[in-house]
Amino acid sequence: MQDFFMTAGSAQGKSFVDPVFSVLAAAKSAIKQYGQDQVINASIGTIYDEEEKFVTLSSLDRLLQGLSAADIMDYAPISGVAGFAEAVVSYTFGASKPESYVAAIATPGGTGAIRNVFFNYAEMGSRILVPDWFWGTYSLIANECGRQVDYYKLFNEDNTFNLASLEAKARELLQSQAHLVVVINTPAHNPTGYSLTEQEWTAVLSVFRELAKDAGKRIVVLIDVAYMDYAGDPAEARKFFRLFQGLPENILITVAFSMSKSFFAYGLRCGALIAVSSSRDVTDEFMAVNAYSTRANWSNVTRLPQELLVRIVNDQALSQEIDALRGHYRELLAQRAQIFVGEAQEAGLAICPYHAGFFISVPTGNAKQVCERLQQERIFVVPLKKGLRIAVCSVPTKKMPGLAASIKKALD
Amino acid sequence: MQDFFMTAGSAQGKSFVDPVFSVLAAAKSAIKQYGQDQVINASIGTIYDEEEKFVTLSSLDRLLQGLSAADIMDYAPISGVAGFAEAVVSYTFGASKPESYVAAIATPGGTGAIRNVFFNYAEMGSRILVPDWFWGTYSLIANECGRQVDYYKLFNEDNTFNLASLEAKARELLQSQAHLVVVINTPAHNPTGYSLTEQEWTAVLSVFRELAKDAGKRIVVLIDVAYMDYAGDPAEARKFFRLFQGLPENILITVAFSMSKSFFAYGLRCGALIAVSSSRDVTDEFMAVNAYSTRANWSNVTRLPQELLVRIVNDQALSQEIDALRGHYRELLAQRAQIFVGEAQEAGLAICPYHAGFFISVPTGNAKQVCERLQQERIFVVPLKKGLRIAVCSVPTKKMPGLAASIKKALD
Known part of the structure; x- marks a missing residue:
């Protein structure tokens, strides 16, 4: 002791x-x-x-060797280098970009993105909903900043997505808290490999729309897509993003993008947090609070991987x-x-x-x-x-x- | 509005x-x-x-080009790659390593190091002492995590270090809080270029020793040495580190090291937080809480600059x-x-x-x-x-x- x-x-x-x-x-x-x-x-x-x-x-390694020293060594701007946000949005959504306001900010991997959602959108002392099969770090991130995780059952008896559990837990938590952050780790969930179908996503959004009818509530969905490029055909795996449009102002969709797995670039520590909202005010607020959190926790994100992503996304052959x-x-x-x-x-x-x-x-x-x-x-x-x-x-x-x-x- | x-x-x-x-x-x-x-x-x-x-x-650019892809792309361990902590301690203290327990952990630049001290060593809602001439980000870091900065006057009427102000403010804050984090940005202070002399440091430590006689108090000194390699002769500029020995258990010295300025590597986002204490328990606790904060905020630190520092420190010619x-x-x-x-x-x-x-x-x-x-x-x-x-x-x-x-x- x-x-x-x-x-x-x-x-x-x-x-x-x-x-x-x-x-x-x-x-x-x-x-x-x-x-x-x-x-x-x-x-x-x-x-x-x-x-x-x-x-x-090998293509990434070659690209890296061709960067100028300044592109590697100089500071990146707080939100990301020129073109980074656009590259992240283009890469993440592909052909399935939702018709909504979209904003993005660089983060140190998916972890930094998740940290900023938990910190800026869940009240101190409140509970954050994560699946009962989950990446253990969610719990550490929540605890570090005085929040706690609570669990919805990921699977029902048919071994498909347990919508009833998600709805029941969300309703339960919203009885005692106005702000609810819900983590959905899909496609290719860690650690089970589960992917929500488009039908399951539609049902999930119906539940959130219903809950959001109480205008005093704030529902923030955090989609952890760290493994999205390993979930079968990449274009198919991205189709669910199109569903995130026409949502009420008090539902914010956030997406934690990471270069770690998609580019075998784990150690470069680069990801992004993306916001999707029907309100420009909400994405503006998103940029303001997350730029502040960036400056106040890690200052800015490693420049090298940002430069790589911008070049890749703007080079079709590459x-x-x-x-x-x-x-x-x-x-x-x-x-x-x-x-x-x-x-x-x-x-x-x-x-x-x-x-x-x-x-x-x-x-x-x-x-x-x-x-x-x-x-x-x-x-x-x-x-x-x-x-x-x-x-x-x-x-x-x-x-x-x-x-x-x-x-x-x-x-x- | x-x-x-x-x-x-x-x-x-x-x-x-x-x-x-x-x-x-x-x-x-x-x-x-x-x-x-x-x-x-x-x-x-x-x-x-x-x-x-x-x-x-140019030497660093060449070294970077020679790293293997795995040394760049794989995850670094949470505390840093093999040899990193030793390299940081050796580089930072040079010939002036204090005879105390020392521990170090990788951080994203100096900012991450400062963030972790403010978060782990200052109570929520409490005040952190910084000089009145100061890097504005100190205030953002404190506010982000529910702490506030308060100021001691950096200069007295003779334009030397204002020990009286530091002591008065420290005493004042310790009347209402048990934990006090004090930031001293030296040598080559940002934004004035001031460096505390060894005599001034000795006097500062006397004040802290006096305050630490109240065994219920915890005094954490955070020395921001971001500009230490521009403060005249590097060996001379490091001599004050030898003073940090024989301190009571309830004084912890922390040092925010950054590769940004010392290696013109601002965009690689690598630094370290170093602890110096007369108690092994205190440095063990330091590693535990800071590893947790690392995992829960940015997961681990960019590997590339860590690999560079280890190679540089272990290669005398380089x-x-x-x-x-x-x-x-x-x-x-x-x-x-x-x-x-x-x-x-x-x-x-x-x-x-x-x-x-x-x-x-x-x-x-x-x-x-x-x-x-x-x-x-x-x-x-x-x-x-x-x-x-x-x-x-x-x-x-x-x-x-x-x-x-x-x-x-x-x-x-």
Whole structure:
């Protein structure tokens, strides 16, 4: 028990354990002892190729080498370099840009975007709705700024989107708070790989429209699209964005865009927060408060990745080249996942409904022990509160056969 | 008057005006109209060479081109890449590392470091002490997280450090709050160019030791050393760090290190927060709360500049090469400033005591109007609350003669 705190009250006792870190360390140790061929390391959340090497996009690497020193070293403006907001909007929405007011501001990855929505749109002490299968960092971001997450069930008994749970929880929270931020992580949800259909999105928006009839309420939808480029055909995966038009003034759609996965550029720390609203006043307010938050937390965003994105989006040939490179890995992930999903069905292993993306999840109330059992078999997966996270993004295809059966065995 | 807010209460009405932005825009417009030779643009806070071009370090540019794609694109660990903390400590303290427990964590520039100290060590609603001549962003950072800045007078009547004011304000605030964060921006203070002497530092620490005799108090000193490499001889400028040893447990020294100015790498967004304490528990707590804040605000820091710093610090020849390049510009800034300071004395223009650094300040209660008058003469300086900021970092030597007299005239 710590008896001396140097920190202020709200920071005292603050600490977190990265669930990936210890698993990854154990995997590395096993690889050292038994050799890479004897180990299945399904803990890493970045794309690894079939030789288990970290992947980058050669076109992006070349583009980077061609930037001037000033384009890398000088400050970027607070909202982003010239053309960045337009590039983000164009890239994110593609052919499905909603007919609404749209604004965008650079952020350090998706995390910075999420942080700014939680901080600027949820009241201190209030609750933010996230799915019960969720990226654990949502909770850290909320707690850091004195908010809390509360959960809606992501899946119903049919293993489709649980609209009833979302509606019930939203109604419940709106009884005691005027401002509600709701996180929807789609397409290719982390950690399950679920994607909302357009029909599900339409139903979700109906619920929010209904709730927004109380003019005193403020509903902010935060769509985390970090994995959107791995959710099947990119144009198809973007179609739901067209639905965000004609919404009442007190519904704000925000989109957390990240270059991390889409451009294999995790370490460059660049993303953006996009706002979609039927009100110009709301997007103006959005830019004002988020520019302030930018200046007051990280000052401005790394210039290099912004310069890259502007060049890519404005160069059709380069865009197509990068789309093709990325498409190759999207296919690879789909192949790896297909093996697992097929074998899970054969083995009678219940998994969360997987459509696409980096991760597959297996429900269990006993994740820690199951993970430990799997480590005896030199299989390394990440334990979550509600189950196991299997990173198909980093396991080569040849190691996928048998994995579902091994997990089934460890669960039994 | 805005009548509809989408934001949460604490974010409503939040906006800021960058004082540099409009001046810079006016300067650029004047350059377009009259030609560069006819304009003195003393508004830019980055180093420009004698041809008024943005400067980078060729050695750093070369080093960057040699990094592997993975060293640029993969995530950095939350605290920093392997060797980063050691490199930061070694670079910052040089031969003057204090005999104390030391810890360091990567941050997005100095801003991220300052943000984390304000957030984790000052109580919500409390006051943070900053000098009355100060970098305006301190106030934005404090306000963003529900703290406020309060001021000690930086200079006394002799134009040296106003210890009496610091002590009086610290005592005053400690009457109503247990936690006190005090910002000291030295050496080469922004915006005046003042550097505390070792004697002044010794006196400051005596005051804090005295205040810390009340065991219920927590005193956190935040030293912003963003301009430390422009404060004369680098080894001399670092000597004050040796003083931070043998301090009581309830005094924590934190240092905001930034690569922005030291490596002409403003846009790479990399700095670090360093802790110095006589207690290992305090540095352990420091790492825990700041790792949490990192994860919950920007996730991790851009990897590329971290990889650069590790390589530089571990390569003596490269370090010397970069020191020499930087030294050239430090000399250049000193020459430019010397002209201004000498002419100010001749012209009877009162200026803040300038030792070294990017900026010289001229006190006036009438900064906005004086700046406008100067713009008629095609001279562009930044208006602050207490005076004018003249960026000698970006004005070529040939344009310095006459500038002090022009400012004197505009003031009269």
